[in-house]
Amino acid sequence: MNLEGATAIVTGGCSGLGHATAIKLREAGLNVALFDLNEDLGNQRVSELGTANTIFCQVDVRDEKSVTQALDQVSAEFGDIHLLVNCAGIAPAKRLLDRDGQPAPLESFQKTIDINLVGSFNVARLVAARMALQNPQGEANERGLIVNTASIAGYEGQIGQTAYAASKGGIIGLTLPMARDLAPLGIRVNTIAPGVMGTPMVVAMPEKVQDALTANVQFPKRLGLPAEFAKLVIHMMDNTYMNGETVRLDGAMRMPPK
Numbered sequence: 001m002n003l004e005g006a007t008a009i010v011t012g013g014c015s016g017l018g019h020a021t022a023i024k025l026r027e028a029g030l031n032v033a034l035f036d037l038n039e040d041l042g043n044q045r046v047s048e049l050g051t052a053n054t055i056f057c058q059v060d061v062r063d064e065k066s067v068t069q070a071l072d073q074v075s076a077e078f079g080d081i082h083l084l085v086n087c088a089g090i091a092p093a094k095r096l097l098d099r100d101g102q103p104a105p106l107e108s109f110q111k112t113i114d115i116n117l118v119g120s121f122n123v124a125r126l127v128a129a130r131m132a133l134q135n136p137q138g139e140a141n142e143r144g145l146i147v148n149t150a151s152i153a154g155y156e157g158q159i160g161q162t163a164y165a166a167s168k169g170g171i172i173g174l175t176l177p178m179a180r181d182l183a184p185l186g187i188r189v190n191t192i193a194p195g196v197m198g199t200p201m202v203v204a205m206p207e208k209v210q211d212a213l214t215a216n217v218q219f220p221k222r223l224g225l226p227a228e229f230a231k232l233v234i235h236m237m238d239n240t241y242m243n244g245e246t247v248r249l250d251g252a253m254r255m256p257p258k
């Protein structure tokens with residue numbers, strides 16, 4: 001798909017992997033809409049990325065009304081939507097039973113599933129409905145691409161990650177059927193499953209902690225770079241034959257129990 005002049009939505013686009021993706025997409029000439037919760041940070045990101053081609057929409061990905069209003073704003077500002085990158089997410093850790101044998105609160109599990117899994121599905125379905133009405137583009141007659149973010153925890157969840165791993169396993173599981181549902185419309189769906197990435201939160205940790213995090217990375221022996229995640233998004237957009245796939249981006253890391 002032609003990148004120059006296309007329009008992308010990045011959920012969770014104000015921080016970490018979403019922010020790095022927004023930067024790379026702007027460099028490639030796309031208009032970018034950041035869907036995130038934090039308005040102050042959102043406005044700051046827009047001024048950094050360029051007010052002519054970037055907008056911030058205060059969105060809770062779980063909420064149909066807030067996503068629909070934001071999509072109206074994107075359509076009014078930029079017209080057709082060509083790319084959705086679902087990066088909004090949370091990663092709380094809680095053991096199934098705590099040290100006193102008390103069960104983990106159900107609300108915590110539900111919230112993680114709601115934001116990471118239901119939220120990604122919610123934005124994807126509402127964006128797909130708009131993409132379906134657009135004119136197809138290029139030799140491939142393509143209408144759009146949806147990129148979801150899972151995690152290698154979706155395959156190898158660690159101790160305390162039942163909720164997070166279940167939410168990310170859900171993302172991996174829905175990738176192929178979503179691609180199959182949308183194939184007749186010329187809309188592709190792919191997922192990226194990152195390993196341990198050097199997002200601001202992780203980079204701020206003491207060196208010892210970072211070394212422990214990268215101990216099981218094979219090569220290159222370091223944190224993944226948010227820009228490497230963003231490069232894969234660009235590749236997925238560029239490579240029309242890539243569809244229905246989850247790609248690990250982890251330096252051959254396999255997560256141990258803890």
Ligand SMILES: NC(=O)c1ccc[n+]([C@@H]2O[C@H](COP(=O)([O-])OP(=O)(O)OC[C@H]3O[C@@H](n4cnc5c(N)ncnc54)[C@H](O)[C@@H]3O)[C@@H](O)[C@H]2O)c1
Nearest residue numbers: 012015016017036037060061087088089151194196197199
């Ligand atoms: N950083 C890593 O090492 C890593 C590894 C594997 C997977 N991931 C996944 O990548 C995604 C991004 O992670 P990150 O490290 O960049 O996190 P981050 O905390 O830096 O960014 C997440 C963004 O999502 C936003 N957000 C949270 N809940 C939201 C909601 N309900 N509606 C709208 N926005 C919401 C936050 O405000 C924040 O800006 C997450 O889904 C995470 O699970 C991250």
